[in-house]
Amino acid sequence: MLTAATRRMNFSSPPLSLSVRIAEGFLSKEQAMMELPALIRLAREAGYQALCMRGSQLSVRTDHQVVTAAAAALREAGIGVTMVTGDFDIVYNNDNGPSCLRNIGPYLDLAAALGATLVRVALRKEEDIAHARRAADEAAERGIRLVHQCHIQSLFETVDGIVSTLRAIDRKNFGLIFEAANLELCGQDYGVEIVRRLSPWIFNVYLQNQRLHTQGKVTLETWTRGAVRFDVMPLTEPGGIDFGRVFDALAATGYAGPITVHQSAPESGSALEAARNTAVFLLGHCRRAGVGVGR
Numbered sequence: 001m002l003t004a005a006t007r008r009m010n011f012s013s014p015p016l017s018l019s020v021r022i023a024e025g026f027l028s029k030e031q032a033m034m035e036l037p038a039l040i041r042l043a044r045e046a047g048y049q050a051l052c053m054r055g056s057q058l059s060v061r062t063d064h065q066v067v068t069a070a071a072a073a074l075r076e077a078g079i080g081v082t083m084v085t086g087d088f089d090i091v092y093n094n095d096n097g098p099s100c101l102r103n104i105g106p107y108l109d110l111a112a113a114l115g116a117t118l119v120r121v122a123l124r125k126e127e128d129i130a131h132a133r134r135a136a137d138e139a140a141e142r143g144i145r146l147v148h149q150c151h152i153q154s155l156f157e158t159v160d161g162i163v164s165t166l167r168a169i170d171r172k173n174f175g176l177i178f179e180a181a182n183l184e185l186c187g188q189d190y191g192v193e194i195v196r197r198l199s200p201w202i203f204n205v206y207l208q209n210q211r212l213h214t215q216g217k218v219t220l221e222t223w224t225r226g227a228v229r230f231d232v233m234p235l236t237e238p239g240g241i242d243f244g245r246v247f248d249a250l251a252a253t254g255y256a257g258p259i260t261v262h263q264s265a266p267e268s269g270s271a272l273e274a275a276r277n278t279a280v281f282l283l284g285h286c287r288r289a290g291v292g293v294g295r
Helices: 036-046 064-077 088-092 097-102 105-114 128-140 159-169 180-185 192-201 243-252 271-289
Strands: 016-019 050-053 080-084 118-120 145-149 174-179 202-207 209-212 218-222 226-233 259-261
Touching: 016 036, 016 271, 036 050, 036 064, 036 271, 064 105, 080 105, 088 097, 097 128, 105 118, 105 128, 128 145, 128 159, 128 174, 145 202, 159 174, 159 192, 174 180, 174 192, 180 209, 192 202, 192 243, 202 243, 243 271, 259 271
Parallel strands: 016 050, 016 259, 050 080, 080 118, 118 145, 145 174, 174 202, 202 259
Antiparallel strands: 209 226, 218 226
């Protein structure tokens, strides 16, 4: 059997990755607005080297032949897969999210079929840590790393919680998807000192944009701060997440992994135009700060 480590795309530099979330609504994450062949074309035309795969396109429940055909289409297009999120419970971070840790095999199979070396998982309770250790050990045998996003209503809400949980898991192949927007929702900083503290575990970086204010259109519940209101913004729009700080912090710690656009579908306009503008915007930040992508 070929593992993800032997089948993954050989990138000449750390990839700029586009989440298939660009074909999902912000709160409706199961129904894709675009089929995978169109997403592959979009990624190529917009200047991305890889897709970040989610259940709206391919999941652990997708027929094996469909996954095999998708993998072939991605290889033919020269588009890699940086990470897989294999079910909707992980995406929604609900009480069933950590069940993946108790049966990690199908998630590793999906990653291996697509040539990905990162699998996103979920932890909600202290009791999930023991299952995370066992899942990481199984993943390590196949050259795959498990990652957890900075995320509300999880053991990864706060920086202190993230560090203590990762130390408790204590596996070299279990790390973090750094995500400034979720940290901001929970009242956490995301500057250089925080990134330095988290840097030993950062395997992927998610980028999305928001503006917090009391009349925001979207409300999410956090364990740390209760209800937080905000507006979703295009990644390129100023006044939200300070991406200059994010990239300066990544450069200061020598980060050289994937940079993943984790934005949902634009409310108006072309998804291709939004993806292309975002790629230009991020490559500019990479070059200015000296982060691996686009140097």
